[in-house]
Amino acid sequence: MPYGVLNHGFRCVDTHPDGTDVQSNKIFVGGMAPHTTRQNMMGYFGKFGRVMDCLVVPSKGRSPCIGFVDFDGTGPADAVVRHGMHQVLGRWCEVRKAVPDIKGAASASGGVAAARRALSPHAGSRSVRDELLAARQAAAAGSVGQKRSRSGSSSTSSSSSHKRRKKKKKRREKSSSSSSSSVEASQKQAQPSASSENPEAEKAKHEALERLTKLKALPDKDARMREWRALLREWHPDKNPDRVEVATAVFQFLQKGKVMLESD
Numbered sequence: 001m002p003y004g005v006l007n008h009g010f011r012c013v014d015t016h017p018d019g020t021d022v023q024s025n026k027i028f029v030g031g032m033a034p035h036t037t038r039q040n041m042m043g044y045f046g047k048f049g050r051v052m053d054c055l056v057v058p059s060k061g062r063s064p065c066i067g068f069v070d071f072d073g074t075g076p077a078d079a080v081v082r083h084g085m086h087q088v089l090g091r092w093c094e095v096r097k098a099v100p101d102i103k104g105a106a107s108a109s110g111g112v113a114a115a116r117r118a119l120s121p122h123a124g125s126r127s128v129r130d131e132l133l134a135a136r137q138a139a140a141a142g143s144v145g146q147k148r149s150r151s152g153s154s155s156t157s158s159s160s161s162h163k164r165r166k167k168k169k170k171r172r173e174k175s176s177s178s179s180s181s182s183v184e185a186s187q188k189q190a191q192p193s194a195s196s197e198n199p200e201a202e203k204a205k206h207e208a209l210e211r212l213t214k215l216k217a218l219p220d221k222d223a224r225m226r227e228w229r230a231l232l233r234e235w236h237p238d239k240n241p242d243r244v245e246v247a248t249a250v251f252q253f254l255q256k257g258k259v260m261l262e263s264d
Contacts, residue, residue: 008057010068012096014081015255017236019229025052025071027080028098031064032056033091044088045069049076064091068098096252201249208235208250212257224261228254 012028015021029041041054050072059065071077077097080086086093211231218224232254233239240247 008068009101010098011101012098013252013255014097015252015258017232019232019255019258022097022099023074024097024099025074025077026098027069027071027077028096029067029069029086029088029093030096031091031093032067033089034059034062034065036065036067036089040089041067041069044086045071045076045080048079048083049073198245198249200243201246204235204246204250205253208254208257212254212260215261221262228258228261 010026010028012030013022027045029045032041036056038054038056041056042051045051045054048071051069052072053070054067055069056067057065069080080095081097083095086095208231212228215224215227215231218227232251235247235250235254237244237247237251
């Protein structure tokens with residue numbers, strides 16, 4: 001499976017599999033309030049730079065919606081990603097760089113540069129620390145939720161398990177028909193913000209955070225980066241076909257942790 005999460009014909013990821021940074025003037029925004037409008041997005045993200053276009057993908061019912069923002073250059077997109085999480089209309093939203101999928105048929109209105117952007121090792125360290133702290137808190141909350149779930153009645157547990165199996169079966173059926181239409185396939189992929197609602201993904205992020213903290217203690221920077229790349233390969237989605245969604249979430253989480261390891 002290619003790196004990153006596929007959504008509407010775009011790969012939503014900040015770092016390439018080889019560890020280099022993605023450059024793009026387009027960003028993906030996930031987890032927005034269902035009533036978010038194009039004007040809301042342009043008003044909020046306009047403070048980071050000139051917005052050329054916005055797209056809001058409506059959701060069903062009260063589910064979070066997603067969207068894309070095109071800037072007039074890569075600078076504003078870099079600033080948005082370095083900022084970390086964003087609060088739009090009272091909802092904390094996840095942002096990622098968005099680049100066209102090579103095999104997809106969907107087209108984008110913003111250009112993408114292939115050159116690697118120059119970034120200070122200390123840039124975005126605050127947002128990375130905030131995200132790591134949020135992951136630890138979410139993992140603890142997920143653990144409490146699992147204990148409460150186990151203390152429930154057996155009938156409730158059985159019903160929840162049945163619903164999860166049906167959802168997984170539907171995702172597999174949607175994934176198998178992706179060759180007929182890349183646009184339909186992108187709509188059937190897991191949403192990037194879904195990892196925040198997945199206790200297994202948050203637990204895996206928490207374990208990854210512990211390993212990053214140990215790597216940070218290594219005095220030799222080259223040794224830290226070698227161990228980081230090995231950890232990145234370990235969580236690559238291609239090497240975890242039995243839990244692709246969890247591996248993708250942890251893979252992207254580790255990519256952001258690179259900034260923490262690069263600073264001395």
